[in-house]
Amino acid sequence: MTAEASTQDLLPAELTMGTVMLKVGDIKLMTDYYQRALGLETVAEQDGGLYLGRQQKPLVHLAPAPGLNLPSRGEAGLFHTALLFEDQHSLAATIATAAQYEPQSFTGSADHLVSEAFYFNDPEGNGIELYWDRPRAAWSWEGKNVVMDSLALPPQRYLQQYLTEESVAGQRQAAAGVGHVHLQVGDVQSAHEFYVGTLGFEKTAGWHGQALFVFRGRPAPGRRRRRARPPAGRRRPVGA
Secondary structure (H helix, E strand, O other): HHHHHHHOOOOOOOOOOOOOEEEEEEEEHHHHHHHHHHHOEEEEOOOOEEEEEEEEEEEEEEEOOOOOOOOOOOOOOOEEEEEEEEHHHHHHHHHHHHHOOHHHHHHEEOOOOOEEEEEOOOOOOOOOEEEEEEEEEEOEEOOOOOOOEEEEOOOHHHHHHHHOOOHHOOOHHHHHEEEEEEEEEOOOHHHHHHHHHOOEEEEEEEOOOOOEEEEEEOOOOOOOOOOEOOOOOOOOOOOO
């Protein structure tokens, strides 16, 4: 099966990201984190767990799994769930509450040219990316591949520039969505064969043979591209 055939036959062009399900060992601790640190609210309590999100839109489904064994380093699965914000001020507000909740949970930040991203770990080790996409008109392309990098993005300077009293007060009312998930895989080429050749995603970027960025769905002008990304890191599998 070719990538072209998969793209045409398997995945609709209007495909978007849905709710990410996380199996959690301590539902109270994890609920507290996603509510207080990330500013999410309970949307529904069903399917044996909690749906948390913004503006009544569920973003994360926490499913209780008592006795859950955390994955060892290097196992395939979820590296992080990436929450996409509409503007830099609402992003800054959530960066601030996440850092205040547990300063040690912050793991880094980067300007990727297409986006500004800040990284955290939740209490059970699941990665969280909080980010804002630059307008697509500002992206650079080399053929069909978007140009990306990983440049310094000092968090304190970012907060000084964009954090306001208004953005903090309106944090829970600000829209956010699941922009992409980042997966760890054992072999990038095998991941390419499966996600592109079998499932029908389209490759949009690579990263020195160590990462593959794939997507499906072509958003209308002004809407942000959704991304699914293998690999690197460690975390548990994701359901969406």
